[in-house]
Amino acid sequence: MPSQSVASNTREAKKSPGRNRRLPPExxxxxxxxxxxEFFAEKGFNGDTRALAAHLGITHSLLFKYFPNKEILIDRVYEEVFVGRWNPYWEMLIGDRTIPLLERLTKVYxxxxxxxxxxxxxxxxxxAGLKGSELNKRWLKFVVDHLVQPICVEIRHEFGLASLEDKPLQExxxxxxxxxxxxxVALCIRSHIYSVGVPNxxxxxxxxxxxxxxxGAKLAWPTLVSND
Known part of the structure; x- marks a missing residue:
């Protein structure tokens, strides 16, 4: 969490983003x-860095002082928006067998x-997907490693099936x-891409x-994973 002084300075910068304002580096x-x-969410990752600098109210050279190239900035955006929203508690909850699996899955999702x-x-x-960047692939791998695979482990345990040590994870x-x-994700797309309502x-x-x-998993998983 940023300090109160940093947060206060950030708020002031948003109110008055003039080119000549000196702000602490952080x-x-x-x-x-x-x-x-905000800019990339509106314009996409093909948005021009000069336009981004203008959007920020700073010079192009100042932008590149902090982020020497666009890819470095995009990586920071990825870390902030995607990885930064990840809650490690989800992984802990998925593995907590003192709670019924159905309840765990519901809370996590x-x-x-x-x-x-x-x-x-x-x-x-x-x-990111339309640009063909690696961001979506990185995120998908992250989700598989931190959410999908742990859920598969718990589903196998729930239904008395072979562990991953005995039977590798199936595609x-x-x-x-x-x-x-x-x-x-489809629900989110309805809201922010299609501008179509979602259930209250x-x-x-x-x-x-x-x-x-x-x-469905009760029926499907035994056909995918046997104890033989």
Whole structure:
């Protein structure tokens, strides 16, 4: 968390982003990152850096003093918007077998949806895919490693199936679990890309989505993983 003085200076910078204002380096860097998130969410990653500098109210040379090239800035945007929204508690909760698996899955996916439903997350995710950048691939690998695989481990345990040590993770298992998070992303796209409404009670919808997945997993997983 930024200090109170940094946060205060950042707020002042937003109110008065003039070119000649001197700001502490950490405040200026934060201002640039926040402005870049806003800019790229609107214009996409092909947005011109000179236009970005103008959007920020700073000179082009000052922008490149902090971020020598555009890819470095995009990487920082990725860290802030995607990795920065990740909650390590989700991984702890998934592995907590003192709580019924259905309850764990429901809580994790409801919280995950609340983290990714932000305007900038959805639009940056879509723009990254359209640009053909590596950001989406990096994020997908991150999600598989930190969410999908742990869920597959718990599903196998729940239904008395072979562990990953005995039977390697199957591609179809990953795809089935990814389908749940993809459904949540689709809800976000409806809001911020298609400008189409979503249900008022998304928490209840996610609860039902997870229940449907769980009941289906009872039938599907034994056909994918045997104890032979």
């Amino acid at each position: 405040v200026r860097e934060k201002q640039i990152i926040e402005g870049a998130i 409801q919280s995950y949806y609340n983290a990714i439903k932000a305007y900038e997350w959805v639009r940056l995710f879509m723009f 179809m298992e990953k795809e089935l679990v990814l389908g749940v998070s993809s459904r949540l 009670n998304c928490a209840r919808l996610i609860e039902l989505e997870v229940l449907t997945f769980y009941e």
